[in-house]
Amino acid sequence: MRAREISSLALDSYQRAARVALSNHLVTATYPDRIALPLLRRWATELRExxxxxxxxxxxxxxxxxxxxPVIDRLDDSQPARTSTDRIFDRRRYAYLSLALAALGRAGNQITLSELxxxxxxxxxxVDGVELTTDRASDRDAFVDAIGWLATxxxxxxxxxxxxGWAHNPSAGEALYDIDRPVIVAMFRPPRAVQHLRSVRGLLAGPDAPIDSDEADPERPDPERPVDPKETLRAVRRALVEQPVVYLDDLDSDxxxxxxxSRTVGEVELLTGLTAERRSEGVALIDSSGRxxxxxFPSTGTIAQVALLIAGEISDRVIDPDAPKLPTYPLPDADALIEQLDTAIPDGGIFGDLAEFGLSSEPRTVDRNPARQQxxxxxxxxxxxVVDDLVERFGRTFAAQWQTDKNGLRLRALALLHRLRLVHSVSGGVLVLPVIARYRDVMVSVRDRTPQDSLFGTEQPASTEQTASTEFPEAEAQ
Structure with missing residues (x-):
């Protein structure tokens, strides 16, 4: 490992470069900032190894x-493309993004927005189900969001x-763009040609990948194919940097x-500069740098604050000895989602003679943990x-838009907890994951701030301004 050979004075710079590479799979002269690419170029040889x-x-x-x-071990919906206003891309925006990228690859050095x-x-x-009509404002807005993602x-x-201006009135507004061809080429490099796939499993390399042998028993690993210890270590390290927390129940015995x-986690700590927090249920890397x-999380803003409060309430409910016992269920199997995605793949774009990993071969995942955790x-x-009660108690400190939208506030807060693997959203509720106990016994303080009506504060205030803050202890996960 080359990181062991780097001097202590330069190690921090190297670790920053590693964090940039892992958090931004594409780095350009301006993205994510102007110092990222020079930093990566400085440590390119060591990082590559x-x-x-x-x-x-x-x-x-x-x-x-x-x-x-990267090597994709399993489907992950936690990092979708987002607009400049943090809105998650929908199907139309993804379609426009893909088609715009293809069009830019065939264009010259410049192109106008209307031409694109x-x-x-x-x-x-x-393409069935996809349409771009520039006379329709919603289509123009979605198209500009996709173009903005590329420009960023x-x-x-x-x-x-x-x-x-073009989005508001295409007949009066226009935009001219310079095309950076190396970035276009680097941006879309799939591991396999999508026209050769009948299943998304073909894009995976981990436990959800297709079984190579047609005669292999899908219910257990093939004894003739021993697990490569080096690849097992790599898969665990990938999980550490790609997931908020790695639960032991997610892993097989190897x-x-x-x-x-300790060496497995220690090597990731050395590369990234992060600190591992071990609990009985698993390991999480703590990123105090924010890079x-x-x-x-925890963070500022109504959604994050309410999510933290909900996490505390859920933790208290799970361990409450006087409350009725909660029902328990295993996490949903990823096979169901994979099958839904596979059935949505249009057959018209598949090269039949070259297609692989199709539904006809019925690829299935190996159940590496048959005694599934409940x-x-x-x-x-x-x-x-709970959200109704929180709004009643602290609603005056929330952003105005959430004071009257309790359902939306609940959904956004739970989506954040799901994203952080504190809960797993299912139909009818959420499954509580162990690391949420870290936020047990959340304490809330509402601070009253008296506005000053004069420079020296000699006049009596007419009202008070209230803000809420939350604190949490370093509670042990249960």
Whole structure:
């Protein structure tokens, strides 16, 4: 591991470079900032070796881009594309993004927004269920969101005009973009041609990947194919940096042994500069730098504050000896989601003679943990009553939009807890995951701030301004 050879004075710089590469799989001259690419170029040789050795990731660094090619072990919906206003991309925006990227790959050095929209509209007309009509404001807004996503990452740069003006009135507004071809080329590099796949399993490399042997028993690992210890270690290390927390129940016996080994976690700590927090249920990397995590928690803002309060209430409910016993269920199997996605793949775009990993071969995952862990279920009705109570007690400190939208507040807060793997959302409620006990006994303080009506505060205030803050103890997970 090359990180062991780096001097203590330079180690912090190297660890920052590793965090940049792991948190931004594409780095350009301007994205995520102007110092990221020079930092990666400085440590390119060492990072290339360590990322491959520890995770199996491939790093390509050029003069204008750095591209990390990760190994995907399982489907993950926690990092969707987002607009400049933090709105999650819908299907239409993803479609426009893909078609725009294809059109830019065939364009010259510059292109106008209206010209790009025309190209995308033509391509969209050939795809069932996709349409771009520039006369429709909702289509223009979605298209501009997709173009903005590309511009943020440096694939295109605004040379003249204004995309917002075009979105409001395409006959009066226009925008001209410079195209950065190296970024376009680096941006979309799938591990397999999607036209050769009939199942999303073909994009996975971990436990959800298809079984190679047609004669292998799908209910247990093939004894003729021993598990590669090196790949098991890589999979565990990947989970440490890609997931908020790695539960032992997520792993098979080999994975549990790898996670328990101090060297496995220690190598990730050395590379990233993060600190591992071990509990009886698993391991989480604590990112006090804020440079690897995509979301801080606990954090400021109504959604984060309410999520923390809900986490405390859920923790208290689970261990309440006087309350009725909660029903328990295992986490949903990923196979159901994979089958739903597979049935939605249009057959018209598949090259039949080259297609692999299809539904006809019935690829299935190996159940590496047949005795599946059961988790308490908290029902939506109970959660709704908790949010009602929180709004009643602290609503005056919440953002105005959430004071009257209790249901929306609950859904957004639970979505955040799901994203952080504190709960798992299911139909009718949430399954409570062990690490949520870290936020047990949350304490709330409402501070009254007296506004000053004069420079020296000699006049009596007419009202008080109230704000809420939350604190949490370092509680042991149960």
């Amino acid at each position: 360590d990322l491959l050795e520890l995770f199996g990731y491939r790093l390509e660094v050029t003069e204008t881009t750095a591209r990390l090619f 929209a025309d190209h995308v509209a033509v391509e969209a007309s050939q 990452r440096g694939a295109i740069a605004l040379a003249d005009g204004d995309a917002t 994975g549990k042994a790898a996670l328990a080994a 690897l995590s995509d979301y801080r 988790y308490p279920l908290i029902e939506d009705s109970w959660l709704a009553s």
